[in-house]
Amino acid sequence: MGNFLVARLAQAAIVTIVVGALSFVLIRILPGDAAMRIAAGRYGPDASITEAAAKVRLELGLDRPVAVQFLEWLGNLLRFDLGHSLVTAAPVVHELQVQLGASAWLAAAALTLSILIGPAIGVLSGLRPGGVADRLGLAGAAIFRAMPPFVLGLLLMLVFSKQLSWLPPAGFGSPREILLPALTLALGLAAMSSRVARNSVAAVVKAPYFAFARHKGLPEAVVVRRHGLRNAAIPVVSYLGLQAIYLVEGVVVVESLFAYPGIGHALVHAIIERDVPMVQGTALVMGLMFVAIAALVDAISLWLDPRLRRTA
């Protein structure tokens, strides 16, 4: 267990330096004058951008050598200071709190909903491969997987906001507002996780130990609970870990459709507006989250599967 922690911490340190340096270098390499981009980001498309850019360049010291600017960021980082956004002037930490916090809630809600939907359908389908539940599950998975999130999101809005007036189509801050974007994401995730769970359960059902449990006369529910779920869960947990990562980084479309101020939306804006500290801060925290999620998945797998503990 000690080794495991040390390895993950070392990984986190490496991620920090690599991500910080990479985002710094990549943003510099992108074509276009950074001061112009920042000025456009700040003052909008009606402003005199050339004149504003001259002031921005002076204010932010963008003419200083690149190495000096990078070392400054690294020095601040050692003091746990991520700097200020070049566009909004707010501390990056504050922006991350709001936007990453919002995204984390959305991701958690979506993942929870998808776990309620996906693996449940997967287990039902996997127990009787080729049966009615399996076929319906496959059809549903194909439809929800194939549908782009913005189409699904709009359909949900039309049903739950416009027709039924149950849920708001946009906003954030309360459970009412998180439901529609979370459901949009959850249905897409469940489409995949239900199939992973189905295959995993189908494999377990075919296994000799499962047949033995049935043959010795255990009731079906006990067979599934005691011998089925735990074995089938191992690949599903790894897959859910991947989905959690996808959720944090890949929900830009859903966030902008539902006016949800998440980290994906913020990162896209930061890159367009050449807001280097925001890009670095966001990429850094996301990188660390990936490490944390991977560690969590490993820990759960260890707990589920005692064989791993013996080999580790």
Place this chain on the structure above:
Amino acid sequence: MRMLRGLFMTVALGFLAAEAPANAQPLKVAGPWEITGVEPAQTGYVFSRLQVAETLVTADRQGKLVPALAERWSVSDDGLIWRFLLRDDALFHDGAPVTAETAAAGLKRAFSGAGVLSQAPITEIASEGREVVIRLAKPFSALPAYLVHFSTIILSPSSYDASGRISRIVGTGPYRVKSLTAPAKMELEESGHWWGGKPGIGEVHYLAVGQGETRALMAESGEADLVFSMLPVSVERLKANPELDVQVATIPRTRLLKVNAGSVFFDDVEERQALSYAIDRVGISKVILRNPDLAATQLFPPALKGWHAPDLAPLTRDVTRAKQLLADAGWMPGSDGVLTQDGRRFSVTLLTYASWPELPPIATALQAQLREVGIDAKVSVGNTSEIPARHADGTLELALISRLYSIVPDPVGTLLQDYRAGGSDWGATGWENTDVQAETARLAAVSDASKRAPSQRRAVQILQQELPSIPVTWSELAIVSSKRITGVQVDPLEVNYGLSAIRWAE
């Protein structure tokens, strides 16, 4: 399972809350603008429109300048010293009185920043008693109009942090900021001591919703009482909804082609005129904007009195004439139908940006229309800053932009910038005209309408003839409100949305 139950409980509670009595409810407003920070030069318009902060001067719905924090103003006979007398009953939200000193300090900051005030010929901003005194290098009658701009909102000293940065908005309007979650959400409450009286609804919730379709659904689902900037495609559907009111106003914004008149493609006036004749403005307005009346037959829309010249020969479509003019300028059709001259193909890049969702589709429509006269245009949708950058390095050929003429309520403010010597970001590129410069300078110095008329006419005429910017369509602003509220008015200048006058319907 417990979690699921908890989720349903909160949802149920949410519905119960929605049933609370109307007068205790907040006015829910949705608009496209995100609140990226609190620096007035950046996001002051949000605070001005939602009546959190105020300027010295404001404009009424017709564009006439009216008092706000300044009760009245006057100019010395030589036109060089302006005095703005502050009203004595204005208080900031923190209880501090609005003094001439505070106001002058705020204006000095705006003058040295990136806002429009830095473009006025100001030499000194000072306070004398209850007056803000502004001294100029030359007469500039448009000065009060510049003080309407959102970057000049007057804020309390408690808005600034130790380094002189603005850290929060403590203004003078009927609403004060209760909570701000940048970039999307702001809650406002009645400030309690506005000089203009008590607002009709005590609390306002603003939500930034970027997608037009989502905004329409906010109105339709009753989740927002007032929604700004509807997409043209949604307007018809919303008008048919019995629970909603839709108001539409023409705003002083023109979508136009910024042409590099210094490039080989557009250096002859005939080439620019040919480009103009190639454009099907009515078609674009009808299909993309759903309103054929928005076809821009000249730079300024009819709503801009004095600037729109009804008797000016309108810009129209005439493909034959366009081809003829291009042939006269030496462009001959090549084997693939694209014009050539001295071995050079008439192939240009048409830059645009997506800050306004209608620009990219208009650009592709223009691409097809230009192809009909033998011009090959490649559409490139990029960042807003690309156009000023390409203007500066001289590589710009053609750009589709959306230009606002009410940056200050007097369009001369925009014209001074756009057609000055050397051109500008959103104005002329490679084109200069001393007559236009002289007329705009005269307009900036003179305020008497009858004396301004000949100069306005002359400037507009030259621009229509020379086409350094080729108008494509005018713009309108659509606002949707729920029948639950009354007193909603559209402000075509988008200075102040008058939320304090809105009341719950009986």
